[in-house]
Amino acid sequence: MAFPLSELNHLTDLACQAADAAARETLPLFRTAGLVADNKLAGAFDPVTAADKAAEAAIRKVVLAARPDDSIVGEEDANIDGSSGVVWVIDPIDGTRGFISGTPTWGTLIAVGDAQGPRIGIVDQPYIGERFIGTPNGAVLRRGGADQPISVRDVRNFEDATIFTTFPEVGRDQDRAGFVRVADECKMVRYGMDCYAYALLAAGQIDLVIEAGLAPYDVQGPIALVQAAGGVATNWSGGSAAQGGQIICAATPQLHAKALKLLEPYADG
Amino acid sequence: MAFPLSELNHLTDLACQAADAAARETLPLFRTAGLVADNKLAGAFDPVTAADKAAEAAIRKVVLAARPDDSIVGEEDANIDGSSGVVWVIDPIDGTRGFISGTPTWGTLIAVGDAQGPRIGIVDQPYIGERFIGTPNGAVLRRGGADQPISVRDVRNFEDATIFTTFPEVGRDQDRAGFVRVADECKMVRYGMDCYAYALLAAGQIDLVIEAGLAPYDVQGPIALVQAAGGVATNWSGGSAAQGGQIICAATPQLHAKALKLLEPYADG
Numbered sequence: 001m002a003f004p005l006s007e008l009n010h011l012t013d014l015a016c017q018a019a020d021a022a023a024r025e026t027l028p029l030f031r032t033a034g035l036v037a038d039n040k041l042a043g044a045f046d047p048v049t050a051a052d053k054a055a056e057a058a059i060r061k062v063v064l065a066a067r068p069d070d071s072i073v074g075e076e077d078a079n080i081d082g083s084s085g086v087v088w089v090i091d092p093i094d095g096t097r098g099f100i101s102g103t104p105t106w107g108t109l110i111a112v113g114d115a116q117g118p119r120i121g122i123v124d125q126p127y128i129g130e131r132f133i134g135t136p137n138g139a140v141l142r143r144g145g146a147d148q149p150i151s152v153r154d155v156r157n158f159e160d161a162t163i164f165t166t167f168p169e170v171g172r173d174q175d176r177a178g179f180v181r182v183a184d185e186c187k188m189v190r191y192g193m194d195c196y197a198y199a200l201l202a203a204g205q206i207d208l209v210i211e212a213g214l215a216p217y218d219v220q221g222p223i224a225l226v227q228a229a230g231g232v233a234t235n236w237s238g239g240s241a242a243q244g245g246q247i248i249c250a251a252t253p254q255l256h257a258k259a260l261k262l263l264e265p266y267a268d269g
Numbered sequence: 270m271a272f273p274l275s276e277l278n279h280l281t282d283l284a285c286q287a288a289d290a291a292a293r294e295t296l297p298l299f300r301t302a303g304l305v306a307d308n309k310l311a312g313a314f315d316p317v318t319a320a321d322k323a324a325e326a327a328i329r330k331v332v333l334a335a336r337p338d339d340s341i342v343g344e345e346d347a348n349i350d351g352s353s354g355v356v357w358v359i360d361p362i363d364g365t366r367g368f369i370s371g372t373p374t375w376g377t378l379i380a381v382g383d384a385q386g387p388r389i390g391i392v393d394q395p396y397i398g399e400r401f402i403g404t405p406n407g408a409v410l411r412r413g414g415a416d417q418p419i420s421v422r423d424v425r426n427f428e429d430a431t432i433f434t435t436f437p438e439v440g441r442d443q444d445r446a447g448f449v450r451v452a453d454e455c456k457m458v459r460y461g462m463d464c465y466a467y468a469l470l471a472a473g474q475i476d477l478v479i480e481a482g483l484a485p486y487d488v489q490g491p492i493a494l495v496q497a498a499g500g501v502a503t504n505w506s507g508g509s510a511a512q513g514g515q516i517i518c519a520a521t522p523q524l525h526a527k528a529l530k531l532l533e534p535y536a537d538g
Contacts, residue, residue, distance in 0.1 A: 031474060101431050101459055102474025104373070104397060128373060128397050162370050190370055192461035205300060205371025 003114040004086065005136065011086070012135055015110045015122050016142075018062040022092055022108045023126035025054035030127055031102050048099050052076055055092030055108065063088050075217045085114050089220040095166075095194025104128050107195040109221030117242035121224025123199045132199040134228025139202050152231040153204035156254035158185035161207040164197035165189075175212035175246060178236065178266030182210055182259050198222035198249060202229035207251040208259060212236075214244040223249065232256040236267035272383040273355065274405065280355070281404055284379045284391050285411075287331040291361055291377045292395035294323035299396055300371050317365045321345055324361035324377060332357050344486050354383050358489040364463025373397050374465040378490030386511035390493025392468045401468040403497025408471050421500040422473035425523035427454035430476040433466035434458075444481035444515060447505065447535030451479055451528050467491035467518060471498035476520040477528060481505075483513040492518065501525040505536035 004011075029051040056076040063070060069084040075091050088110065093099050095106035104127040111118035123132040131142040132150070140147040155161050163186040167179050183189045186208065193200065195218075200206045202225045209222075223233035223241045226249045236246040238260055246268060250256035273280075298320040325345040332339060338353040344360050357379070362368050364375030373396040380387035392401040400411040401419070409416040424430050432455040436448050452458045455477065462469070464487075466478045471494045478495075492502035492510045495518045505515040507529055515537060519525035 031472065097457060097459065101433070101457065102469045102472060103459070103462060103465070164370070188366060188370065190366065190372070190461050192459050193372060196372070200371045203300065203371060 002085070003116075003119045005119075008120070008135060008137070011112050012120055012133065014063065014066050015088075015112055015120055016131070016133070018059040018090075018110055019108055019122055019124040019126075019131060021058035021062045022055040023124065025058050026051045026093060026099075026108065027126050029054075030099060048093060048096050051099070052093045052096070056090060059088075059090050059092060059108075059110065073217060075215070087113055087115065089113070089118060089217050091215075091217040091221070094218055094221075095196070098192075098194045103192075103194075105192070105194040105196040107199070109195060109217065111220035111224050113220065113224065113242075117240060118220040118224035121221040121226075121228065123195055123202075123221055123225055125196060125199070130199070132202055132225055134202065134225035136228065139225060139229035141199075141203060150203040151229045152201060152226070152251040153207070155207040155251050158182075158255075158258065159187055161186045161251075161255060162188040162190065162205075163208040163210065164193050164200065164206050165191060165210050166194060166197075167191065167211070171212040174266050178212075178246070178263045179210050181262045181266070182208065185262070195222055198226055201231055201249055201251060202226050204229075204251075207255060209249045210247070210259070210263070212246040214247055216242060216244045219244045219247055223247070234260070236260070236263045237269075271354070272385075272388045274388075277389070277404060277406070280381050281389055281402065283332065283335055284357075284381055284389055285400070285402070287328040287359075287379055288377055288391055288393040288395075288400060290327035290331045291324040292393065294327050295320045295362060295368075295377065296395050298323075299368060317362060317368050320368070321362045321365070325359060328357075328359050328361060328377075328379065342486060344484070356382055356384065358382070358387060358486050360484075360486040360490070363487055364465070367461075367463045372461075372463075374461070374463040376464040376468070378464060378486065380489035380493050382489065382493065382511075386509060387489040387493035390490040390495075390497065392464055392471075392490055392494055394465060394468070399468070401471055401494055403471065403494035405497065408494060408498035410468075410472060419472040420498045421470065421495070421520040422476070423521060424476040425521050427451075427524075427527060428456055430455045430520075430524060431457040431459065431474075432477040432479065433462050433469065433475050434460060434479050435463060435466075436460065436480070440481040443535050447481075447515070447532045448479050450531045450535070451477065454531070464491055467495055470500055470518055470520060471495050473498075473520075476524060478518045479516070479528070479532070481515040483516055485511060485513045488513045488516055492516070503529070505529070505532045506538075 091109040112120040340351040381389040
């Protein structure tokens with residue numbers, strides 16, 4: 001079954017309700033490590049694991065209450081195979097190392113799509129109070145109750161491009177080599193922004209995100225957001241990014257093509 | 270003249286008024302690059318330079334109106350040599366590459382002290398709405414109108430420590446080698462947080478920040494904040510950090526001593 005475009009507003013609203021429910025679980029546990037009164041207790045308690053599990057359960061509850069026949073793919077719990085053709089792909093806390101170290105660069109990722117891939121993508125950063133929402137109708141940044149339209153910027157050449165990655169912290173040697181090959185051509189390189197980097201690309205602030213070793217739940221929300229904002233998202237071979245692995249997102253098709261050419265020797269099979 | 274501790278509340282309030290004035294200049298220009306309607310005009314306009322200059326002018330105006338005899342050291346304009354013995358050291362936008370790429374990791378840094386160094390330190394991140402304030406009376410995170418006391422956490426060993434730096438992007442080979450020597454011992458390494466890393470250390474979220482090539486205005490606000498929160502801030506030789514250069518901040522004296530021993534071969538003069 002194809003994605004029900006007639007239900008786009010309903011599905012987007014439901015995804016936002018799910019993100020709200022996740023934030024009610026994540027925010028009380030963010031930065032608790034340094035803030036709890038009794039540090040002896042804190043040693044036995046892993047706030048990110050607790051927040052991850054509670055937030056995914058909260059998202060599933062919201063989705064299944066409204067749409068019991070949808071499929072769900074998540075990081076923390078077993079997949080649910082529904083009959084509706086609509087697939088939810090969720091990561092309650094992407095960027096756990098950011099969460100652990102207090103940086104508001106982690107996000108709750110929610111994608112809604114079908115077997116072909118995501119059509120709605122949300123990157124939610126509740127501590128800052130930013131929700132980046134992409135749909136086939138475009139992309140917005142929702143903050144303080146207002147929606148601001150966002151889109152990628154028109155950067156086509158490496159010499160004008162800012163590139164982000166979570167490298168050098170993750171990835172195989174082959175992945176790092178591919179990233180460095182492109183990064184060396186770019187005007188500016190920055191690290192450590194977790195999923196927030198994809199939101200910055202969608203908002204026209206940066207031009208390339210190149211990562212590897214990603215799972216579908218790491219990437220489906222971000223790629224739907226980037227595509228909704230006018231950007232390009234593929235794997236390093238130019239195929240669908242929906243299954244994760246080696247991912248490249250670019251502001252323009254021209255920049256994407258140039259980067260893909262350099263990544264080709266480092267692309268998996 | 271020694272720092273007038275009797276005027277601590279007055280000076281802290283004035284520093285906060287100066288940070289408010291800076292935010293009125295920086296925030297309207299943050300993320301304009303990707304958001305202005307006319308991209309042709311945007312090409313001729315450098316938002317970070319405009320924001321930097323306007324914010325420093327705004328800070329100076331607030332300070333000099335209330336305290337015309339104080340000294341001011343800033344990044345953008347000439348130093349002012351006052352007669353009061355009170356010295357303001359200001360950086361209107363620390364982390365300009367973060368500002369340019371849309372990451373809310375830049376900050377407005379304000380230090381108030383005397384010839385011996387800073388006694389009050391503010392790291393202000395107005396987009397997130399966080400103001401980290403350190404004084405001889407302790408440190409707080411001010412957010413949404415409420416002050417939450419913050420302090421460093423009790424991490425004494427590398428195996429429990431999270432280390433942050435703006436490296437690998439800045440610094441000489443010698444500086445990078447020193448950073449890597451310590452980072453290789455730590456549990457977790459993260460990059461790219463600009464001055465926000467010092468705020469996270471003061472808030473008990475991370476344990477080490479090691480950087481180099483810093484100016485006094487880059488570091489005086491952050492080190493006063495870290496010290497107010499119970500942490501240790503020196504240069505790589507264990508001396509005063511107030512003049513910048515190679516800087517290490519640590520959550521505890523024990524962790525500081527261990528890191529300093531490893532940094533010694535890489536320390537300047």
